[in-house]
Amino acid sequence: MTTNAKEWLHHLMGEARSAGIDHLDLLLNGAVLPEALLPPLLALSPAPECQWLLEHTPEQALAHQGPVLLRIALGDQAHIAATAHLFTAVYAQFCVLALISRWPFDKLAVQLRGATQATWNKGASSGVLRYYDTRLFRHFCEQLDPEQLAPFHGPVCRWHWIDHDGKKASLCGLDINPQDHSALTGLTLSAAQVQPLHALSAALQWLKKNDCTPAQHGFTSHEALIRCLTGIHLNLSRQQLEKPQHEAFIASALSEFPPLSLTPKKAAL
Structure with a gap:
């Protein structure tokens, strides 16, 4: 097990136990999860509780390519060992969203399943x-309005993931009693909420295509560069520029951030 993956797993276990919780919930992105990793976990006896979140939704046919929720028993060494193996394999692949939750597993799965279902364009469009x-x-959470925050964050004490710089990241939930919640059946997003998410996706695609480092554009982290690129793509969309103008617009916006020097300057004599 790599040091980073081991440290993260121990950190998550400590967070859960500090909250008086004897399990850890893992929301895995089935679209990027290597196929060989999940069967050993599910073959354990007893096996972790498991739900594919796109089951019982309009996308049920693609359920095993979507998110899967697992509950790992912290008192079961076989669960811990299999989780350690999984963490090592996918540590920096944006595959694991871990959460600390007191909710019964079935209720938690219903709530997280409901959050996968979205409508936008005044109900004219829908999807996962x-x-x-x-x-x-994180960017998605920043778009939620107060009425959406409670049902989404309510089941969770704290969310945890690994960011674009390979560092531990986390966000507080609300840790609300499940009896105070009705089941979440979907989220309705406004244009103001959808546009930043489209801009983020475009920014990530641009970054992958151009394969540049944060320092080349004056940033000290991938997270900061991505946030800047998201703002640039949002402005690009608002100005409704034609596609041939996109690269020039992005290059001009990035030119405002001079590259960072990675070589320490020599002290003056």
Whole structure:
């Protein structure tokens, strides 16, 4: 097990136990999860509780390519060992959204399943909301309005993931009693909520295509560069520029951030 993966797993276990919780919930992105990793976990006896979140939704046919929720028993060494193996394999692949939750597993699964279902364009469009993709998770949470925050964050004490810089990241939930919640059946998003998410996706695609480092554009982290690129793509969309103008617009916006020097300057004599 790599040091980073081992430290993260121990950190998550400590967080759960500090909250008086004897399990750890893992929301795995089935679209990028290597096929060989899940069967050993599910073959354990007893096996972790498991739910594919796109089951019982309009996307049920694609359920095993979508998010899967597992509950790992912290008192079961076989569960811990299999989780350690999984963490090592996918540590920096944006595959694991971990959460600390007191909710009964079935109720938690219902709530997280409901959050995968979104409508937008005043109800004219619908589809899967990929909040479980940890490249998108923080940005998605920032778009939620007060009425959406409670049902989404209510079941969770704290969310945890690995960010674009390979560092531990986390966000507080609300830790609300499940009896105070009705089941979440979907989220309705406004244009103002959808546009930043489209901009983020475009920013990530641009970054992958151009394969540049944060320092080349004056940033000290991938997270900061991605946030900047998201703002640039949002402005690009608002100005309704034609596609041939996109690269020039992005290059001009990035030119405002001079590259960072990675070589320490010599002290003056």
